[in-house]
Amino acid sequence: MHTLSLFDTKQALLSKKFSSVELTKCFLERMEKYSNLNAYITVCAEQALAAAKQSDEKIASGNAGELEGIPLAIKDLFLTKGVRTTAGSKMLYNFIPPYESTVTQKLLDAGSVFLGKTNMDEFAMGSANITSYYGNVISPWDTVKKLVPGGSSGGSAAAVAGHLCVAATGSDTGGSIRQPAAFVGCVGLKPTYGRCSRYGMVAFASSLDQAGPLAKTVKDAAIFLKVISGYDDKDSTSANIPVPNFEEFAGKSVKGLKIGIPKEFRVDGMSDEIVECWNKGAEILKKAGAEVVDVSLPYSKYALPVYYIIAPAEASANLSRYDGVRYGYRAEGKSLNEMYENTRGEGFGEEVRRRILVGTYVLSAGYYDAYYMRALKIQKLIKQDFENAFKNVDVLLTPTTPTGAFAIGEEPKDPVTMYLNDVFTVTANIAGLPGMSVPVCLDKAGRPLGLQLIAPHFREDLLVQVGSVIETEANFPTLKEVR
Numbered sequence: 389m390h391t392l393s394l395f396d397t398k399q400a401l402l403s404k405k406f407s408s409v410e411l412t413k414c415f416l417e418r419m420e421k422y423s424n425l426n427a428y429i430t431v432c433a434e435q436a437l438a439a440a441k442q443s444d445e446k447i448a449s450g451n452a453g454e455l456e457g458i459p460l461a462i463k464d465l466f467l468t469k470g471v472r473t474t475a476g477s478k479m480l481y482n483f484i485p486p487y488e489s490t491v492t493q494k495l496l497d498a499g500s501v502f503l504g505k506t507n508m509d510e511f512a513m514g515s516a517n518i519t520s521y522y523g524n525v526i527s528p529w530d531t532v533k534k535l536v537p538g539g540s541s542g543g544s545a546a547a548v549a550g551h552l553c554v555a556a557t558g559s560d561t562g563g564s565i566r567q568p569a570a571f572v573g574c575v576g577l578k579p580t581y582g583r584c585s586r587y588g589m590v591a592f593a594s595s596l597d598q599a600g601p602l603a604k605t606v607k608d609a610a611i612f613l614k615v616i617s618g619y620d621d622k623d624s625t626s627a628n629i630p631v632p633n634f635e636e637f638a639g640k641s642v643k644g645l646k647i648g649i650p651k652e653f654r655v656d657g658m659s660d661e662i663v664e665c666w667n668k669g670a671e672i673l674k675k676a677g678a679e680v681v682d683v684s685l686p687y688s689k690y691a692l693p694v695y696y697i698i699a700p701a702e703a704s705a706n707l708s709r710y711d712g713v714r715y716g717y718r719a720e721g722k723s724l725n726e727m728y729e730n731t732r733g734e735g736f737g738e739e740v741r742r743r744i745l746v747g748t749y750v751l752s753a754g755y756y757d758a759y760y761m762r763a764l765k766i767q768k769l770i771k772q773d774f775e776n777a778f779k780n781v782d783v784l785l786t787p788t789t790p791t792g793a794f795a796i797g798e799e800p801k802d803p804v805t806m807y808l809n810d811v812f813t814v815t816a817n818i819a820g821l822p823g824m825s826v827p828v829c830l831d832k833a834g835r836p837l838g839l840q841l842i843a844p845h846f847r848e849d850l851l852v853q854v855g856s857v858i859e860t861e862a863n864f865p866t867l868k869e870v871r
Contacts, residue, residue, distance in 0.1 A: 390414050390551045391868065394458060394608035397554050401447060401457045408440035408447070408457030412501055415459045419503065419552050422870050425526045427546040429464050430472050431504040439501045446499060453499030454615050461547040461556035464505035465512055466492045466599070467588040475590040476508040476520040476540075479710050479717045479735035489588025490620045491557060491599045498615045503553050506543030510737045511707065512561055512592045515809040516799055517542025517568070519739040524796055527572050528870040529835060535793045538568030538809075541602060545572045548602045550870045555603040555612050559589060561596045562695050563788075563813025566825035569602055570788035570838030573827040573867060575855070576602050577609045580846045581820035582627035584613075585620035593702035594625075596695075596817045604866070606826065606855040610634035613848060629846060637852040643677030645854065648781035650685045653812060658790045661831040666787050669828055669839040672861040673785070673854065683781055685773040688815050690766050695814040696807060697750050697763040703740075704747030710735065742803065771819045774842075783854050784842040786812050788825040792835035816842050824851040827864040836864070 389397070389406055401408060416433050436459065443457030467473050467485035474480045488496070496502075509519040516536040517525040525542040527535035528550030537546040541558030545568035548556050558565040560578035569576025577600045584599040591597060601612035614635065619628040649670060654663075670680045712718035712731030719734045721727030736744070750759035777784065790811060800806045816823035822845070825838040839858065843850040 390418060393604045394555050394611055395605070397458055398455070402452060404447070408443040408501060409437060411457070412436050412440040412459050412503070415503055415553060422528070422550055422552060424531060425528060425546050425550055425552070425870070426507055426523050427525055427543045427550065427552055428461070428504040429474055429476070429507050429522050429543070432471060432502055435471070436501050436503050443499055443501060453497065455495065456499030457501060458554050459501045459503050460495060461503055461506045461544055461553035462492055463541055463544045463557050463559060464508055465559050465590045466557060467590070468492055468502065468505065471505065473505065473590070474522070475512070476510040476522060477736065477740070478521040481521070481717060483716050487588065490585035490622060491616045492588070494616050494618070506547055506556060508543050509540035510740050511590065511703070512540040512559055512564055513703070513739050513743055514539040515563070515567060515806060518796060518799065519737055521737060527793055528867060529572060529793070530871055534796045535835065536571065536796055536799065538571035538793065540564040542568050544602045545569055545574060545576070548572070548574045548604060549867055555601055555608055558600055558602045560598050560600055560817065561592050561699060562817050563810045565600045565602060566788050566813050566823055566840055567809060569825040570827070571793040571836065573836030573838070573864060574602055574604055575606050575609045575824065575826055576600070577613060577824040577848070577851065578816060578822060579613060579617065579848055580627070580822045582625050583822070583846065583848070584616050585623040585626045587620055587622040591706040593699040594706060595702060596699060606852055606859050607635060607638040609824070610638055610852045627846070632849050634848055634852050637849045638856040640853045641677065642673060642854055642857050645678045645783065646781040647673050647678050647680045647854070648683035648777055648784045649680060650683055650688065650784055650786060652685050652688045653786045655790065655811060657808070658787065659792070661792070662787045662790060662837060665828050665837045665839060666785070668862070669785055669858055672858050676857050676861070681781060683777045683784070685777060685815070687766060687769040687773050691770055691815040691818050692807065692811055694763045694766050694770065694818055695810070696746070697759050698767065700743040700747030701751050701760055702747070704744050704751060707740070707744055767818055770815065774819045774821060778844045783850050786840045786842065788812060788838040788840040792831045792833065792837055812840060821845060822848045822851055824855050826855045826858050828858065828862045830865065
């Protein structure tokens with residue numbers, strides 16, 4: 389039962405083929421059996437079983453919610469009332485939130501069961517899930533070579549691919565849902581900025597962060613997205629627009645749609661196997677009746693440097709609240725300033741400290757205009773590129789990552805080279821557009837490769853429509869068991 393999709397799990401629960409308690413126990417046993425993946429930071433066994441029991445009662449009485457009794461994993465970036473939330477950092481090692489994030493509250497209201505909080509790169513800063521204070525996450529595709537699951541939502545991705553949950557929440561600031569989805573062979577969907585509320589999410593870069601699902605299929609992601617979407621008056625960036633029934637678009641024909649291939653996404657260092665995968669996706673859509681055309685996004689080559697100015701700048705401001713005074717970790721010091729310095733020096737990991745320093749630098753006097761303001765101007769040009777492209781095409785098709793997953797220890801030691809993992813994904817965040825990664829094939833080493841779809845603002849329905857066609861025809865060999 390643990391290998392079923394969210395859609396099939398929902399049908400099985402409603403038809404009483406098994407109970408939510410049985411299913412939850414199954415996942416809890418698997419979580420313990422495969423604890424070597426380090427996918428979870430906090431396991432909520434007692435709460436999960438109690439919630440599953442309530443769900444079985446609701447199903448029996450005919451009062452089932454949209455996700456009634458379905459066991460989910462929650463990225464440890466979403467505040468969960470009464471359950472420890474760490475953001476993968478020592479800084480929040482003992483933080484127990486007094487309130488619930490909007491996204492998780494919507495999932496609870498829909499009847500889902502929370503199995504636990506998944507591991508992640510510290511404060512969502514990373515592309516391999518190797519910056520967490522709570523240790524590296526291992527991809528279920530190869531626990532011997534210890535492949536990385538991607539980041540920052542690596543714990544959620546590993547939990548979905550390893551069948552340690554039915555689906556999971558993730559957050560995406562520069563690719564942190566889509567990139568791990570590509571590395572582990574599952575579906576990752578980053579909605580349009582404002583589609584889902586950010587209330588109760590631990591902030592990294594407020595103008596870029598967006599919640600979204602990691603799931604086994606495109607239809608699963610569509611079902612999940614509908615539940616977590618919608619206006620929230622507690623988030624001033626939340627969009628007050630209708631939420632479609634995204635599930636209805638799964639399996640819909642793509643005949644007549646125009647698919648754009650951005651020529652600027654053919655970058656140096658991209659593997660031949662990624663190019664072959666990209667060509668395969670284009671051929672699938674052609675055969676399905678879509679027209680595939682070349683497009684140009686001339687300013688997209690600046691997206692990565694723009695991202696690594698804007699995101700650290702916002703992180704510098706957002707993380708200034710962690711000072712050892714109000715909550716979280718506190719180190720001792722002989723004076724107030726020394727306490728601040730010791731707390732932030734010991735509480736934050738190397739990658740977080742690096743980004744805070746970069747962000748503080750670009751916001752400082754003498755550099756604000758030269759870096760930050762210039763980055764905002766180029767961001768507008770990048771947005772205009774996409775607006776122009778979408779006048780001629782419906783959806784863009786690109787690789788999700790320049791390579792497949794690498795093993796822990798094989799990652800680039802130069803942080804700038806490491807940042808290139810996000811070269812294809814950051815553009816969607818910079819422009820606030822929805823994007824989705826769909827698994828397509830395996831490389832010669834047996835590692836998953838995914839393709840990314842990018843659509844106009846609030847057209848997640850197109851992602852589901854096109855993504856489901858690629859998914860069906862690609863027939864990706866889903867992982868049956870942890871290796």
